[in-house]
Amino acid sequence: MKLYPFATALVLGVGILAAPPLSVAEGLPDLGEAAQAEFSPAVERRTGESIMLEVRRDPAWLGDPEINGYLNRIGNRLAAQSEDARQEFEFFVLRDSTLNAFAMPGGYIGVHTGLILAAASESELAAVLAHEISHVTQRHLARLINKSGQGQVTSLLALAVAILAARSSPDLAVGAAMAGQGAAIQNQLNYSRDFEREADRVGLGLLERSGFDIRGMSGFFERMQKFGRLYENNAPGYLRTHPLTTERLADMGNRIQSRPYKQAADSLEFQLVRAKLRVQEGAAHDAVTEFESRLRDRNFAGAEAAVRYGLAQALLRDGKAAAAEREVGELRRLKAESPMIETLAALLRQKQGDATGAAAILRAAQPRYPQDRAIAYALVDSLLEAGQPQQAIKVTEEDLQNYPSDPRMHLLQARTWSMLGRRLQQHRALAEAYALQGQLAPAVEQLELAQKAGDGNFYEQSQVDSRLREVKKRMADDAKQAKDAKK
């Protein structure tokens, strides 16, 4: 792929708004269509999507719908405050104890579990997200690629893979294989001081307008610096990609001091998410001991519910569902309310062989939390476990009317159709799950299996035929675009 240098005016002037390249190019010198197309937000998004295919296969990928749902709510709340709200974002979590967060092309922002656990407040976590969001909305990645020169950077894709590989994950083969190459590209990728300052300034605005405590920004970066000293020469990845200077800290301090002070209490969800992540680290029994002692010492800074929730999760992991259920009883007594408590209560019923009871808890919770994805998934799962696939199909069909592009629900539906012995429908649902994740070849394969299944009516059969034509056309279009991009 050839990379064309941009005129500075185009990059700085209009690059800030992620507007379609054709409309912004009006009145500017003609750079050639290829140059505009290569760096358009749409191309960035597609690049990001293909990297995400790899990321989702990474063993460190955390598919937990509750943790993902939480992170995306916080992230989108911040992004909604940016000047150009058209940029789409997807926030995801990687299971990695190092402190890191990074933005990839197309608005995909990754956060390590270590960073979520190290944040001292919700505002600190929001500050890091706001900073990363700002790198995206300011199109820093595209500007960097342009600056680093086309000779050394072969493609956006290689670059982004290098970002991923550069995060310290010695347990991953890709990390080892890419380490050398990654480090070389990483050096070019390090955001400049100007970009860092801009991301701080823009991010601070997002943080403030979203109602978070703006001191979260300096608080977190100061702690990062302390960690950096502890790591000595091996600074956390975040500091390598986002160089932190005394000047930057001073800048932030000045800006924060000039703003009115506003306190923002941590949400219960933030505390529950952290407790859940904490429990997943290390041995289950150690987690039980830790949460028990925090409870005994009443060491929970006002958030008794989060500690009891953590203890219940730890007991569940340790195979003590009945004891965990007693903690859920305590949560009810404390009047703690969260969809995460409902899914846990249901899971504990199910673990003790009462899938019908689990489904009843989730059915009762659904009207209160109609948009909660984890509750919807758990409900289908409990109905299948309870041997009620007919009920489960109804739930998936209603749900997919509101969330047609949710691959996970399509997967659950495929499982349900399979229990009902409906082969055409099973393969069709699987095909949707693949197609929605950009895996077109396996989607075609499933649709062809659906065609051959022979257990559908005329209407279902023709639906499969037309869907197959659509997916094949998309594949051909993609191949053509990839070929054009190489020219």
Ligand SMILES: [Zn+2]
């Ligand atoms: Zn940065």
